[in-house]
Amino acid sequence: MAVSISVVVLLLVLAVIFLRSGGLKLTHALVCALLGFFLAGTSMAPTIHNGVAATANVVSSLNP
Numbered sequence: 001m002a003v004s005i006s007v008v009v010l011l012l013v014l015a016v017i018f019l020r021s022g023g024l025k026l027t028h029a030l031v032c033a034l035l036g037f038f039l040a041g042t043s044m045a046p047t048i049h050n051g052v053a054a055t056a057n058v059v060s061s062l063n064p
Contacts, residue, residue, distance in 0.1 A: 006056075 015032070018024030039045065 015024060015029050019026065019029060039048070
């Protein structure tokens, strides 16, 4: 759950930065958000969640 919230916050921050810099239009952001909502309702959602969790585990195990 914490990983999902972190990813959502990170993506939200990036979207806001892109919107403010003019690199991402509002319609593009809305399309990305709608894609995320629709993708979450498909059968691919558990696979994506497992991939994000595995990536987070690998990143958290790295020592600087």
